[in-house]
Amino acid sequence: xxxxxxxxxxxxxxxxxxxxxxxxxxxxxxxxxxxxxxxxxxxxxxxxxxxxxxxxxxxxxxxxxxxxxxxxxxxxxxxxxxxxxxxxxxxxxxxxxxxxxxxxxxxxxxxxxxxxxxxxxxxxxxxxxxxxxxxxxxxxxxxxxxxxxxxxxxxxxxxxxxxxxxxxxxxxxxxxxxxxxxxxxxxxxxxx
Amino acid sequence: xxxxxxxxxxxxxxxxxxxxxxxxxxxxxxxxxxxxxxxxxxxxxxxxxxxxxxxxxxxxxxxxxxxxxxxxxxxxxxxxxxxxxxxxxxxxxxxxxxxxxxxxxxxxxxxxxxxxxxxxxxxxxxxxxxxxxxxxxxxxxxxxxxxxxxxxxxxxxxxxxxxxxxxxxxxxxxxxxxxxxxxxxxxxxxxxxxxxxxxxxxxxxxxxxxxxxxxxxxxxxxxxxxxxxxxxxxxxxxxxxxxxxxxxxxxxxxxxxxxxxxxx
Numbered sequence: 001x002x003x004x005x006x007x008x009x010x011x012x013x014x015x016x017x018x019x020x021x022x023x024x025x026x027x028x029x030x031x032x033x034x035x036x037x038x039x040x041x042x043x044x045x046x047x048x049x050x051x052x053x054x055x056x057x058x059x060x061x062x063x064x065x066x067x068x069x070x071x072x073x074x075x076x077x078x079x080x081x082x083x084x085x086x087x088x089x090x091x092x093x094x095x096x097x098x099x100x101x102x103x104x105x106x107x108x109x110x111x112x113x114x115x116x117x118x119x120x121x122x123x124x125x126x127x128x129x130x131x132x133x134x135x136x137x138x139x140x141x142x143x144x145x146x147x148x149x150x151x152x153x154x155x156x157x158x159x160x161x162x163x164x165x166x167x168x169x170x171x172x173x174x175x176x177x178x179x180x181x182x183x184x185x186x187x188x189x190x191x192x
Numbered sequence: 193x194x195x196x197x198x199x200x201x202x203x204x205x206x207x208x209x210x211x212x213x214x215x216x217x218x219x220x221x222x223x224x225x226x227x228x229x230x231x232x233x234x235x236x237x238x239x240x241x242x243x244x245x246x247x248x249x250x251x252x253x254x255x256x257x258x259x260x261x262x263x264x265x266x267x268x269x270x271x272x273x274x275x276x277x278x279x280x281x282x283x284x285x286x287x288x289x290x291x292x293x294x295x296x297x298x299x300x301x302x303x304x305x306x307x308x309x310x311x312x313x314x315x316x317x318x319x320x321x322x323x324x325x326x327x328x329x330x331x332x333x334x335x336x337x338x339x340x341x342x343x344x345x346x347x348x349x350x351x352x353x354x355x356x357x358x359x360x361x362x363x364x365x366x367x368x369x370x371x372x373x374x375x376x377x378x379x380x381x382x383x384x385x386x387x388x389x390x391x392x393x394x395x396x397x398x399x400x401x402x403x404x405x406x407x408x409x410x411x412x413x414x415x416x417x418x419x420x421x422x423x424x425x426x427x428x429x430x431x432x433x434x435x436x437x438x439x440x441x442x443x444x445x446x447x448x449x450x451x452x453x454x455x456x
Contacts, residue, residue, distance in 0.1 A: 020250050025257035055254055062250050124241035128248055131241075146242040171196050178234065 003070050010076035017058070018065050029054065032077065036084050045088065053091065057084040060117045086114040094189065123190045130180045138173035145170050202235045298419040298428075301449055306416045308387060312344045312380065336366050352387040359384060379406035382413060391420040395427075411435060412442050429453060 005011045016024035033054050040050040060083055064070045072079050131139060137158070144154045151163035151170070160166045181187050193201070204210050205218050222229050339358060346355040359381055363370050370377045382397035395417040401410035412435060418428035432453075435446040 020253035022253055022257050022260070025254055026261050029258050029261050051258065055251070055258070058254055059247065059251060063247070066246070121247070123237060124244065124247065125251065127238055127241035143242060146239045171199055174199060174235075174238075175195065177238070181234070 005072045013076055014065055053084055053088045057087045059121045063117050083114055087118050090115050090118055141169050141173050202232050206236055302416050302419055312347050352384050356384040375401045375404040375406050379410050391417040
C-alpha cells in the first residue's frame with residue numbers, strides 16, 4: 001500500500017504503522033509522546049490523559065492508514081499532533097459534559113472524521129473489553145457467530161448437540177454481553 | 193415479540209436476509225422507534241467491533257510498545273542518573289570551593305606550625321661554671337644538674353606543672369643561673385607554659401628571650417602563642433611580620449600563616 005506523503009521518511013513510518021512494527025511504534029512513542037504530554041498538561045490534563053490521547057490518536061491514524069486514502073499535506077508528525085489536539089478536545093469536552101449539565105459550546109464540538117473515528121475506536125474497544133469479560137464458551141460462540149459461521153459449524157466447532165442449541169447459546173451469550181454493556185455507565189458516556 | 197425473536201429479526205435485517213416487505217415494515221418501525229434504532233445500532237457495532245481484529249491487534253502492539261518503552265530501565269532511570277550526576281558534580285564543586293576557601297582557626301594554625309619537643313636537652317652549661325672561678329661551683333653545678341635532671345624527667349613524663357615548678361625553684365636555688373642564662377630560663381619556662389596551655393604567660397616568657405640560640409625559636413613560638421589569645425592576634429600578626437621580614441629560618445612559614453590570617 002502507498003500513501004501520498006511529503007517526505008520519504010513519513011512514507012516509511014506509515015508503512016511501519018500499517019505493519020504494527022513494534023520498533024517504530026516505540027520510536028514514535030519516544031519522539032512524539034512528550035509533545036502530547038505538554039499539550040495535554042497545558043490544558044488541564046495529566047500524564048494518564050496524555051497516554052490515552054497518544055494511544056487513541058495512533059489508532060485513529062492507523063484507521064486512516066488502513067482506509068487507503070490518506071494524503072498528507074504536512075509532515076506526519078504535524079498531522080499526528082493535529083489529530084491529537086482534536087482527540088484531546090473531544091475527550092475534554094466529554095468530560096466537562098459529564099461533570100455538568102451545561103451543553104457543549106460550538107467550539108467544543110468536533111464533528112469531523114477524527115471525532116467519528118475516535119468515537120468508533122473508544123466504543124469498539126469498550127465492546128471488546130466487555131466481550132472479554134464473558135466466559136470462554138460465550139466468547140467462542142460470539143466470535144464464531146460474528147465471523148459469519150453458521151449455527152451448524154458453531155455447534156460442530158464447540159461440540160454442541162445441535163445447531164438449535166448453538167443458536168440458543170448464541171442468544172444467551174449476546175444477551176449477557178449486551179447486559180454487561182448497558183449496565184456500565186461508560187456506555188452512555190461513549191454514546192454522546 | 194419476545195427478546196429472542198427481536199434479536200433474530202435484528203440479525204436478519206443486518207445480514208440482509210429479510211424479504212423486501214418485511215424489510216420495509218422493519219425500517220418503518222425503526223424510523224418511529226428510537227429504542228429499536230439504538231438496539232439495531234448496538235448489534236451492528238458489536239459485530240464490527242468483534243470482527244475488526246486488525247485494530248485489536250494494533251492496539252495490543254501499541255500497548256506493548258508503550259509498556260516496553262516505559263519499562264525500559266535505561267529510559268526510566270536516565271533522568272534520575274542525570275540528576276544524581278549533576279548533584280554529585282555540584283557537591284564536588286561546592287566541596288572544592290569550601291576546601292579552597294576554608295579558613296583554619298588559629299588553634300589549627302598553631303597545631304600545624306608549632307612542634308613542642310618531647311624531651312629537653314641533656315646537657316646544661318653555665319657561663320658561671322668556668323673551672324677555678326669559685327670553690328663552691330662544683331657543688332652548685334652538681335646540684336643544678338640534679339635539678340635539671342629531675343625537671344627533664346618530669347617533662348618527659350608529661351608532668352609539665354612539676355617541671356615548671358622545678359624550673360621556678362631554680363630562681364631561688366640558683367639565682368646566678370637564671371641571672372646569667374635568662375634566655376635559657378625563659379625559653380624553657382615559655383615551653384612549659386605552652387605545654388600547660390597557658391599562651392599568655394608563655395608569650396610573655398618567650399618575649400624575654402631576645403638573643404642567643406633560643407631567640408629565633410622563642411620569637412616563633414611567641415607569635416604562635418599569641419595566635420591562641422583572643423584580643424592579641426594583632427600582636428601575633430606583628431610578630432609574624434617581623435619574622436617574615438627578617439632572615440629568620442621560618443620566614444616562609446610566617447608568610448604562609450600571614451596569608452591564611454589575611455583571608456580570615
